[in-house]
Amino acid sequence: EKSLYVQFDVNSPNELLNAGSDPRLVFKGGNLLDIQLATDSAANPNRKTPVPGDIRLLVTRRDGKPFAMLYRPKVKGFHGEPIVLHSPTGQESFDAIEPVDVGLEYTKTPSGFHAVVTVPLERLGWKPQPGQTVKIDLGYIYGNATGTQTALRSYWHDTGFSAGVVADVPNESRLEPHEWGTATVE
Numbered sequence: 001e002k003s004l005y006v007q008f009d010v011n012s013p014n015e016l017l018n019a020g021s022d023p024r025l026v027f028k029g030g031n032l033l034d035i036q037l038a039t040d041s042a043a044n045p046n047r048k049t050p051v052p053g054d055i056r057l058l059v060t061r062r063d064g065k066p067f068a069m070l071y072r073p074k075v076k077g078f079h080g081e082p083i084v085l086h087s088p089t090g091q092e093s094f095d096a097i098e099p100v101d102v103g104l105e106y107t108k109t110p111s112g113f114h115a116v117v118t119v120p121l122e123r124l125g126w127k128p129q130p131g132q133t134v135k136i137d138l139g140y141i142y143g144n145a146t147g148t149q150t151a152l153r154s155y156w157h158d159t160g161f162s163a164g165v166v167a168d169v170p171n172e173s174r175l176e177p178h179e180w181g182t183a184t185v186e
Contacts, residue, residue, distance in 0.1 A: 004117075034138065053125065056175050128185040130186060133185075134183055
């Protein structure tokens with residue numbers, strides 16, 4: 001009723017850690033749990049670009065503690081200056097990119113690790129209802145052993161072009177709701 005719980009079982013030679021220098025570009029260091037979610041059930045499920053309520057939460061560990069960044073491409077009623085991420089191939093705009101407190105249970109396993117992320121629903125701006133269908137995608141961004149470089153991205157549902165890019169900031173940051181799957185709220 002108060003939190004979203006997402007469980008991950010990741011096979012990876014590297015631990016869940018990230019040492020990227022710019023928190024807004026945390027995806028460049030890899031070793032991240034990736035949660036992409038449409039919190040507005042009335043939004044067009046086939047939309048190609050994000051609308052208010054579409055979010056991305058990247059979760060990792062820094063200095064053994066949970067670290068998470070929340071990306072909101074569009075915020076309802078936003079009047080500020082957007083954050084624009086550039087590269088020679090283009091740009092991607094976000095109304096908000098901000099740190100968020102999350103709970104993280106983390107246990108190493110012989111082949112990688114098990115993690116459970118706990119996020120307050122209020123922080124996500126989401127009020128899920130049992131039986132509700134939501135657009136969602138879950139993934140993992142693999143990085144090197146020190147968490148300073150992304151090597152590979154893998155998602156439950158998204159197989160689009162941007163989901164495979166690891167060397168272009170706009171593509172790596174982009175939310176593509178039409179590539180997400182659907183899940184039912186329990």
